[in-house]
Amino acid sequence: MRISLFVPCFVDQLTPRVGVAAAEVLTRLGHEVEFREAQTCCGQPSFNSGQWDVARPAAVRALEVFRGAEAVVGPSGSCVAMMRVFYPQLLEGTPHEAEARDLASRTFEFSEFLVRRLGVEDVGARFAKKVTYHDGCHALRELRLKEEPRRLLRAVKGLELVETEEAESCCGFGGLFSAKFPMISTAMVQVKGGALLRTGADYVVSSDPSCLLQIGGWLSREGKPVLPLHIAEVLARRD
Amino acid sequence: MADARTDILARIREALKVKAPRPHLRAEPGDPSPSKAGRPWLPDGGETREASLTILAEQLAKLKAVLLRVPDRAAAAKALADLAGAKGWKRVASHSDSLLEEVNAALPCEVWPVSRDFDKRRLEACDAGVTTCECLVAQLGSALVSSRSSGGRALSILPHAHVIVATADQVVPDLADALAKVRAGNGGEMPSMLSFITGPSRTGDIERILVLGAHGPKELHVILIG
Amino acid sequence: MSDPKSIFLKDAAVTSADAPQRAFIRKALGGYYVNRDLQKARYRDWERARDAAAMAKWSAVNDLAANLEKFTANFERNGGKVHWARDAAEAREIILRLVRQAGAKSIVKSKCMTSEEIHLNDALEAEGFGVVESDLGEFIQQLRKEPPYHFVFPCMHVKREAISELFTQHLGTPPTDSPEELTMIARRHLRQMYVDADVGITGANFLVAETGQISITENEGNARLTAALPRVHIALSGIEKVVASLDDLSVLLPMLATAGAGQPMTCYNTFYSGPKRRDEPDGPEEFHLVLLDNSRTRILADPEQRDSLHCIRCGACLNVCPIFKNIGGLAYGTTYQGPIGSVITPHLRGLKQWNHLSGASSLCGACTDACPVRIDLHHHLLHNRRNAAKENPTWFDRIFHRSFLFVTSRPALFSLGGKAFRAFLPLLKKLPVPYMSAWLKTRDLPEAPAVSFRDQWKKGAGRG
Known part of the structure; x- marks a missing residue:
């Protein structure tokens, strides 16, 4: 299958290794991966800030960029939820509504695509570490993904998966919320971080790079030994 | 200026000119009536009488209510007398009812019948209130009392303990059955108060720690005949 | 500084920093989670029962x-x-x-x-x-x-x-x-x-x-x-x-x-x-x-948020809300706290004065999942934000988001801007840059990589 990679803007600029790992995994599975260089940001920061008239042109650009792609796959539950759930709402009643619904039906979060669309659980990865999985809220509640990433992780050779208590509670990122209400956001990551540390895991893995930015940023500031890692990075490992 | 009722109803009609989307449901309702559509998904109330009685007993136990199953009215009278004796009750309030007349007969203490315009203070000083009920709901462990069948409003809430005397044929599987029974039994005019009592009075207001007997009865006893 | 937003920011900063009190609230709610799950397990299908409850209130x-x-x-x-x-x-x-x-x-x-x-x-x-x-x-x-x-x-x-x-x-x-x-x-x-x-x-x-x-x-x-x-x-x-x-x-x-x-x-x-x-x-x-x-008829007149009138005031959305649990109920300054309060208070008391409550959410959606009558709570927070931006746009937001759109609409400019951002990131971290300095008070930002994904892709990365 020809897969069009959707790399969120901040992954492109701040954690490119996540995009590289996602491409590697898909390529290894025998698929042709493309990256359409016209893509930038899906518009979610503006959408979440209430600036829907700013988010709308960003969404229309994304429709143009991914026009004709058989499957659009992104390593971010949040950005995929923007395209799949919120584009149709944002563009409702505009001439772009039908195309937004069409793109929504062709867009997948990375772990969802592997498990639900390709029917793959074992991608041949090896990673002999203790990890815990953090559910990004968009993946969990907008895309209803819970078991998919866990199935992929359980199939990784040598990997020990441990659950975090209150696994479904938010890490406190929430996009610009984390900077507009930093004190609340920090209180939330303290709770989440405390639970993650109690698992004794070496790595906290998520399908959402934005949650990892928040959790990793706090763990690093607090000098904790747990490291953030995107699920694509785990699935790309063969060590 | 129009009166408030006219104004508010006009505002409502104006607002409702634009239709609202339906909620995001997980499944299409199988039945056009929302309440009937919900019934199969609620907690089970038992398919058979025995199943219902088992569920009722489990629920009451979890609620920290005491269920006493007895074979007949005489046994019920003895059970109530034993209870009153064990608890040291000095005065018990009750209401006029042919079943209660028999069951209260063996009580070793004063039985005070509430009558029209009774003294509230006197009722407050009673150790227990003994009442009948409309029905018992297996699904939730609830007893339905009413101002008509259970001695008014205060008898089942003001004394420190509440004893409900019921017969096994009063057990219904679920809440919908109880409501249907109320409607059928009362025809046009409902009693002015109908109350589903689910366990003894409780509160968790202090540190979310459960305490029984917040304002209503600290104890709830159900004597089930048959 | 006595407008509701300033009071909220001040109060929430105090309560969200009070770790012992936050732990006390979490502990108090612990028994609720256990009992709720036990009771939900008795339902033959909780989700379909929610459908029925939602339809009863909707109709x-x-x-x-x-x-x-x-x-x-x-x-x-x-x-x-x-x-x-x-x-x-x-x-x-x-x-x-x-x-x-x-x-x-x-x-x-x-x-x-x-x-x-x-x-x-x-x-x-x-x-x-x-x-x-x-x-x-x-x-x-x-x-x-x-x-x-x-x-x-x-x-x-x-x-x-x-x-x-x-x-x-x-x-x-x-x-x-x-x-x-x-x-x-x-x-x-x-x-x-x-x-x-x-x-x-x-x-x-x-x-x-x-x-x-x-x-x-x-x-x-x-x-x-x-x-x-x-x-x-x-x-x-x-x-x-x-x-x-x-x-x-x-x-x-x-x-x-x-x-x-x-x-x-x-x-x-x-x-x-x-x-x-x-x-x-x-x-x-x-x-x-x-x-x-x-003002209930004002909510009624908004078909998008009319379902917030379905509310049966059970409090489930508060009990699961990470914002409520961390700032506490009094910081809201409203009659109705938590997610439902953040949704309806702008309708009851004015959007301009009370939209900040809709902003103070990570949009995690735990409330919507908990609501027995299926109120679309966290999406309504987005709707309030949108309505507020339309009614009372702030110049900062307009300039910030318009500039962002200007850059992200031009891939070459985005790529160039990204390069500059990454190069200057160590310096920017030391300056009072809006949003970034707020982030950096309690959290680190990763080291910026030398090469972006798009530039690595051009050189063949990710294809085996």
Whole structure:
């Protein structure tokens, strides 16, 4: 299958290794991966800030960029939820509504695509570490993904998966919320971080790079030994 | 200026000119009536009488209510007398009812019948209130009392303990059955108060720690005949 | 700096930094999660039961005028009297008039958030009427002269030591650290109040159009006593509480209890249809119901958010909300706290003044999943943000997002901007850059990579 990679803007600029790992995994599975260089940001920061008239042109650009792609796959539950759930709402009643619904039906979060669309659980990865999985809220509640990433992780050779208590509670990122209400956001990551540390895991893995930015940023500031890692990075490992 | 009722109803009609989307449901309702559509998904109330009685007993136990199953009215009278004796009750309030007349007969203490315009203070000083009920709901462990069948409003809430005397044929599987029974039994005019009592009075207001007997009865006893 | 947003930011900064208090709240809610899950497991299908509950409220709210007219006719046929109030002032005036007519010397009240909304106690006290809150939590909050912290668990933030001290000070009782003993102190004190009161004021959880009954949900029995002993019963309810039929309550009552308190059913669910009847030994001689609009019709006029009128005030959305758990209920500064409060307060009190509550959310959606009547809560926070941006755009937001769009609409510029951002990131971290410096107070940002994904891709990365 020809897969069009959707790399969120901040992954492109701040954690490119996540995009590289996602491409590697898909390529290894025998698929042709493309990256359409016209893509930038899906518009979610503006959408979440209430600036829907700013988010709308960003969404229309994304429709143009991914026009004709058989499957659009992104390593971010949040950005995929923007395209799949919120584009149709944002563009409702505009001439772009039908195309937004069409793109929504062709867009997948990375772990969802592997498990639900390709029917793959074992991608041949090896990673002999203790990890815990953090559910990004968009993946969990907008895309209803819970078991998919866990199935992929359980199939990784040598990997020990441990659950975090209150696994479904938010890490406190929430996009610009984390900077507009930093004190609340920090209180939330303290709770989440405390639970993650109690698992004794070496790595906290998520399908959402934005949650990892928040959790990793706090763990690093607090000098904790747990490291953030995107699920694509785990699935790309063969060590 | 129009009166408030006219104004508010006009505002409502104006607002409702634009239709609202339906909620995001997980499944299409199988039945056009929302309440009937919900019934199969609620907690089970038992398919058979025995199943219902088992569920009722489990629920009451979890609620920290005491269920006493007895074979007949005489046994019920003895059970109530034993209870009153064990608890040291000095005065018990009750209401006029042919079943209660028999069951209260063996009580070793004063039985005070509430009558029209009774003294509230006197009722407050009673150790227990003994009442009948409309029905018992297996699904939730609830007893339905009413101002008509259970001695008014205060008898089942003001004394420190509440004893409900019921017969096994009063057990219904679920809440919908109880409501249907109320409607059928009362025809046009409902009693002015109908109350589903689910366990003894409780509160968790202090540190979310459960305490029984917040304002209503600290104890709830159900004597089930048959 | 006394606008609601500044007060919120100040208060939330204090409460969210209070780690021991946050831990206390989390611990207090621990038992709720366990019990809720146990009760939910008894449902044959909780999700489909939610569908039914949502549809019961949806159909009632979308036929509100007819349901209210039918309810009113039946309520009055049963011997009660309905009073309509357009706003809080009218509702207060009606209740004051009824209380004066009753010649009330003392008033006992059971828990009623709608009365908090209209500041009823202040109005009664200003006219010289003594009014006692009888719900234990509300009683404690009344003594503390503090509004409810949580609209179902009003004093969940108060430790037993503080309650003991409060009782010693006001009731002269000896100190104790037992919740049981504290509850019994309040019980003994309040029993006299019910017996003495001339007027009882309650809320209403549901109004049943079919039968003209009002339904009151409680655990303590204080509402039962309030509606049994005083000579006059006045109930206050929002107009949105009406449901079509008694059968609807067979779904809504258990779900309210399970979602809100982790119970199969709350202790007392009581339907009232009129004053004492001739064949009944006791009960009030008069029964009044005040039906309040107070901007509810404004919510009704917004079809997108009309479902927020489905709310049965169970409190489930507060119990699962990470914002509520970390800032606490008082920081909201609203009658209704938590997600539902953040959604409806802008409608009740003004979007411009209260939109910050919609902003103060990570949009995690735990509330929407917890809501027994399927209110689309977290999406409504997005809708409020959108409406606020349209009604009262701020220049900072306009410039910030327009500039961002300008750059991201041009891939070459985006790529160049990204390069510059990464190169200057170490420097930017030291400057007061909006948003970034707020982030960096408590969290690190990763080291910027030398090469972006798009540039690595050009060189063949990711293809084996």
